[in-house]
Every structure is written in structure tokens, then in C-alpha cells.
């Protein structure tokens with residue numbers, strides 16, 4: 001198969017990964033000078049005359065690198081590269097595509113630490129979490145490498161020996177647009193199913209976290225992918241909008257906020273392009289009095305404080321049955337106060353820096369608003385300055401638990417996207433279900449109970465795309481993930497995602513004569 005690739009003008013020997021990244025990995029000492037765009041097999045500098053934007057290191061507030069947003073000409077070059085690679089890639093068998101994807105997964109495994117460190121430096125999350133994100137990206141590529149060879153149609157018998165069959169065919173050039181909270185993982189979760197189905201991709205990371213998607217591009221290239229298979233263009237909404245409107249783009253897969261998701265859908269509608277939308281949430285976590293308290297407390301922490309609380313699926317509305325509220329709150333507060341905040345590259349750190357200064361300020365203002373509306377701050381919710389002087393300008397805050405919350409408060413209604421847990425109490429199952437579902441979003445939901453009947457009855461009534469029983473925020477890549485209501489359209493991960501990255505062709509085969517009415 002590699003011989004077939006080599007015979008094509010698309011194939012070139014893979015570039016050495018990360019050649020121009022100069023780093024010495026400790027917070028405050030990394031400078032990224034390599035170009036961050038990548039198309040047709042190489043890193044590219046933007047030729048656009050527009051001003052460069054600063055990209056910051058959240059742990060220190062230092063400038064890490066400069067973003068060069070791509071304009072129309074560059075977006076066009078990236079799409080052309082992807083279109084040209086499509087001619088080759090879509091003709092390979094699933095086994096052949098899968099082999100290259102497995103190689104890419106192995107490359108990720110061997111560069112796990114480098115990628116995780118760059119994710120930390122650009123995003124601010126702890127190294128412990130960043131490693132798990134890299135693992136999830138690798139597993140996703142491995143999973144879809146296996147799925148690639150299973151893509152198949154159906155054979156349908158028709159009268160007189162005639163028959164029909166279906167073929168699952170790729171869509172063409174797919175666009176991926178990512179959020180800043182899981183930069184590398186989002187790029188993998190989008191590209192893996194797209195590539196497995198025979199599509200190619202142009203990916204635009206968030207301008208806040210441009211660093212690691214281009215590493216993924218290099219790792220695919222190093223695995224023997226044809227030039228143009230996975231491309232990265234940098235930029236913000238203008239670049240994203242150019243991608244959505246591009247006539248050679250067949251599909252847009254977006255992860256981000258609800259307001260941007262609506263715009264993406266509107267832009268895609270102009271070209272009648274299918275969309276996958278992974279949007280925001282305000283998910284409920286229901287803790288019944290018969291829960292195993294230790295697990296319920298762990299679940300609530302996992303539902304709120306991963307990635308500094310910047311997780312779409314977070315269960316930020318924690319409904320606790322009144323009879324166990326005091327003991328639950330006492331334990332949650334004690335463990336929240338014990339979370340080690342600080343340098344995200346240190347092994348002991350469990351909470352790093354929020355992604356940007358404006359975002360930190362926004363999250364802190366939600367805490368202020370909650371106080372004004374009558375919530376009580378049970379712990380945290382303050383800016384935090386680590387003792388290490390090099391971290392003094394980083395974007396840290398203490399994780400916060402809000403008590404005395406009511407359903408009408410802003411902190412309970414709006415997505416905060418930071419380490420802020422709102423605790424509410426309830427009396428009955430019927431009441432909590434009504435309150436849990438009283439939101440325009442429906443990404444995730446969780447329930448803790450020892451009663452197996454109640455657990456399944458409750459999830460049947462929860463209006464959310466991903467429901468957890470006695471756990472929270474686990475996302476194995478074999479399992480579909482996505483939202484109900486305004487939290488999105490389509491799914492990522494699992495078998496079903498194949499349907500979102502392919503189209504079905506039906507072929508009718510006549511074995512007799514044409515039975516004409518004319």
C-alpha cells in the first residue's frame with residue numbers, strides 16, 4: 001500500500017516532527033517559533049498582511065508565540081491540498097487507511113510526553129490531565145483505524161433476481177473547528193472518524209490554543225499519510241467563516257459555544273452542508289440519599305473540576321437530596337479546599353491555570369454575581385497567586401463551591417465554564433427530574449444511587465445525550481458522545497459517528513428486462 005502511495009505525486013517522505021520547536025519544558029521557559037499552519041505536508045507561515053496575535057502561556061501570563069491568522073488565499077490552499085489528497089485517500093481500502101492511522105496512533109504514543117507538555121504550556125491544565133487527553137486522542141485514532149475496515153453496505157434482494165446494494169462513501173473535504181479546552185483531543189476526535197471513512201480534513205484550532213493541532217498534522221504525515229490528508233489553518237472567526245463557506249468543503253464539524261454553533265449551522269446551510277455540533281452544557285448531577293457517599297463526592301469533583309472546570313459536559317448543577325446535604329457538602333468542601341493549585345507542569349498539581357485572563361475574570365464575575373443573588377460561597381472563588389514568582393501573572397483561581405443556590409440564579413442557569421460547583425437541594429425524584437430538565441441545554445447528566453431501578457428510571461427521563469450512573473465525565477472512545485437540545489447535533493466517538501462522516505449510495509441492479517409503461 002505504501003508503494004501505491006509512493007507512486008502518487010502526493011506522497012513525500014515524512015518531515016521530522018517538531019523540528020523548529022525550541023523548548024526547555026518548565027513553565028515560563030517555552031518559546032514556540034515554528035509556523036503553526038500546516039498544509040500539503042508542511043508547516044507554513046501565513047503570508048497574510050494582517051497583524052499577528054499574541055498567544056499566552058496561562059501558567060505565567062507570558063507570550064508563548066504569535067498567531068498568524070489565515071486569509072482567503074491560504075484557506076483555499078489548504079482546502080485544495082485536502083481535495084487533492086481526497087482523490088488518493090478515498091480510493092484506499094479501509095484496511096489500508098487503518099494501517100496508516102495505526103501508525104499515527106503509535107507516533108502519538110511515542111511522543112505522549114512532548115504533546116502533553118505542549119498542551120499544558122498552551123492550555124494551562126495539569127500535566128496529569130494532559131497525558132490522559134493525549135491517550136484519549138490516540139485511542140480514538142486506534143479505534144477508528146479498526147472501524148475503517150468494517151465499513152460496509154447492505155445487499156437487498158428484489159423481485160426476479162434483481163437486487164440493490166448500498167455503498168457507504170466519504171463526503172469529501174471535512175472541516176473541523178475546535179474549542180480551546182481540549183485542543184489536541186478535539187483535533188483527534190474529529191479527524192479519526194473523518195479519515196477512517198475516506199475523507200480528508202482541514203482543521204482550525206481555537207486561536208487561544210493553536211499549538212498542538214499542528215503536532216497532530218505532523219504525526220499523521222510521519223505515519224505515511226498522503227500530503228494534504230490532515231491540514232491545519234490558524235485563525236479566529238474570519239478564518240472559520242471562510243472554511244464554512246468554501247465551496248469545496250463538504251461538511252463542518254464544530255466544537256464550541258452555542259452562539260457560535262448557531263452561526264456555523266447558518267453558514268453551512270448556505271451550501272446545504274451537514275454539520276456536527278458539539279456545544280455547551282449546564283448539566284445536572286443528581287445525588288440521592290441512598291448513594292454511596294464516597295463515590296458521590298468523588299463523582300461531583302470529577303463533574304466540576306477537571307480542566308479547571310472548563311469542560312462542556314460538567315455537571316455543574318449538583319442536586320443533593322436534602323437528608324444528606326450537610327454531610328455531602330462538608331466532604332465536598334473539604335476535598336475542594338485540598339485541591340493542589342499551581343504550576344501545571346508539576347506532577348503534584350491537580351488544578352492549573354484557566355485558559356486566559358479575560359476568561360478568568362469572567363468566571364470570577366460569575367462568583368460575584370452568585371453572591372449578589374444570595375448564594376453563599378462555601379469555599380474558593382478567589383483569584384489565586386502561587387508562591388513561585390514566575391507564576392505570579394498566571395490565570396489561577398481557587399475552586400469554588402456555592403451553597404444556598406436556587407434554580408433562578410445566574411450561576412445555576414448559565415454555563416460558567418470554570419471551577420464553580422452550584423449545590424442545590426431536592427426532596428423527591430419527580431421534583432428533581434423536572435428541575436434537572438428545566439434548561440435549554442442537554443449535553444450530559446448524572447445520577448448517584450444504589451437503587452438500580454431508580455437509576456434506570458431516572459436516566460430514562462433525563463433529557464441529555466450522555467448520562468452517567470454512579471460515575472461522571474468518563475468518555476471511552478467506543479461510546480458515542482454528544483448532546484440533546486441546544487447542546488448539539490450529531491455524535492462524536494463510537495460506531496454511530498461513521499454515519500456523520502459518510503453518505504449512503506444506493507445502487508439498483510436490474511437482472512431482467514425493463515418493464516416500461518410507455
Ligand SMILES: NC(=O)c1ccc[n+]([C@@H]2O[C@H](COP(=O)([O-])OP(=O)(O)OC[C@H]3O[C@@H](n4cnc5c(N)ncnc54)[C@H](O)[C@@H]3O)[C@@H](O)[C@H]2O)c1
Nearest residue numbers: 178179180205206236237240241256257260278279280312
Ligand atoms: N460539546 C462538546 O463536545 C464541547 C467540547 C468542548 C467545548 N465545548 C464548548 O465550547 C465552548 C468554549 O469554547 P470556545 O470559547 O473556544 O468556543 P467558541 O464558540 O468561542 O469558539 C470555538 C471555535 O469556533 C471558532 N469561531 C468563532 N466564531 C466563529 C465563526 N463566526 N465562524 C467560524 N468559526 C468561529 C473559534 O475561533 C474557535 O475555533 C463552551 O461553550 C463549551 O461548552 C463543547
Ligand SMILES: C[N+](C)(C)CCCC=O
Nearest residue numbers: 306311312313473474475
Ligand atoms: C472531560 N472529558 C470527559 C474528556 C470530556 C471532554 C469533552 C468536552 O469538553
